[in-house]
Amino acid sequence: MKTRFLPSIIAMAVTMAATSALAEEANYQSFDAHVHGEVAASLAQDGERVLIELTAPGHDVVGFEHHPKNAADQQTLEDAYALLRDGGKRFQLAEAANCQLAETKVTSSFNDYDEHHGHEEHHGHDEHHGHDEHHDHDEHHGHDEHNNHDEHHGHDEHHNHDEHHGHDEHHDHDEHHGHDEHHDHDEHHGHDEHDAHHDDHHGHDHGNHNTLSANYQFVCQNPQAFTELKTDWFSLFPNTETIKIQAFTNDKVWVDTLNRAKSHIQW
Numbered sequence: 528m529k530t531r532f533l534p535s536i537i538a539m540a541v542t543m544a545a546t547s548a549l550a551e552e553a554n555y556q557s558f559d560a561h562v563h564g565e566v567a568a569s570l571a572q573d574g575e576r577v578l579i580e581l582t583a584p585g586h587d588v589v590g591f592e593h594h595p596k597n598a599a600d601q602q603t604l605e606d607a608y609a610l611l612r613d614g615g616k617r618f619q620l621a622e623a624a625n626c627q628l629a630e631t632k633v634t635s636s637f638n639d640y641d642e643h644h645g646h647e648e649h650h651g652h653d654e655h656h657g658h659d660e661h662h663d664h665d666e667h668h669g670h671d672e673h674n675n676h677d678e679h680h681g682h683d684e685h686h687n688h689d690e691h692h693g694h695d696e697h698h699d700h701d702e703h704h705g706h707d708e709h710h711d712h713d714e715h716h717g718h719d720e721h722d723a724h725h726d727d728h729h730g731h732d733h734g735n736h737n738t739l740s741a742n743y744q745f746v747c748q749n750p751q752a753f754t755e756l757k758t759d760w761f762s763l764f765p766n767t768e769t770i771k772i773q774a775f776t777n778d779k780v781w782v783d784t785l786n787r788a789k790s791h792i793q794w
Contacts, residue, residue, distance in 0.1 A: 614743035
């Protein structure tokens with residue numbers, strides 16, 4: 528029940544805010560924009576239940592938006608997840624309302640990017656490894672056959688070998704030259720493909736705008752006393768400059784902006 532009606536409350540809040548409170552806030556930017564330093568939040572109340580949803584740029588929470596490049600990046604991400612899961616501390620509802628955190632959900636677009644990147648790296652390594660083994664085998668096999676042929680030919684007909692020696696050298700040279708050209712072409716082609724893959728991957732990193740989102744559901748014993756909200760967000764995530772809130776409470780619809788100097792609001 529609680530997981531079904533609260534999202535509809537958020538939709539009502541956004542609709543009503545767009546037709547009333549937002550009309551009075553001419554400079555209020557769209558929550559859809561990905562702006563570093565700005566966290567978008569929605570607050571909805573329906574009786575005893577309160578839902579707070581927020582979406583933050585990766586830059587604001589962990590300081591980067593690329594996929595984790597090393598263990599330190601991954602640990603930074605895990606630490607951020609832990610802080611976001613502790614919704615009862617990130618947002619303190621009015622003490623008189625006696626609200627308890629009932630459910631928390633934290634999601635991140637970083638996760639999807641990591642899975643895709645790991646598969647591509649593993650696949651590329653296997654293909655390259657197989658090509659090397661095949662090439663080494665061909666060269667070794669050809670070398671053995673040529674050696675055996677030379678030994679047998681020299682033992683049976685030494686004179687004929689001398690007469691045709693120049694011809695054989697020329698023939699071998701041609702075959703070897705053709706092989707070299709083919710080999711160079713293969714290496715060059717593989718190198719180009721690798722560079723292209725690297726360029727694509729490199730460009731993909733810089734095009735990302737990864738975000739982190741949190742959904743907190745509270746149940747209040749005295750919901751009519753829910754008239755204030757505090758947050759410690761700015762002390763934990765200093766890259767954030769503002770949290771812009773669209774709210775729909777039992778009494779009214781309103782919008783407000785939190786910042787470092789204003790982390791406590793009342794209505």
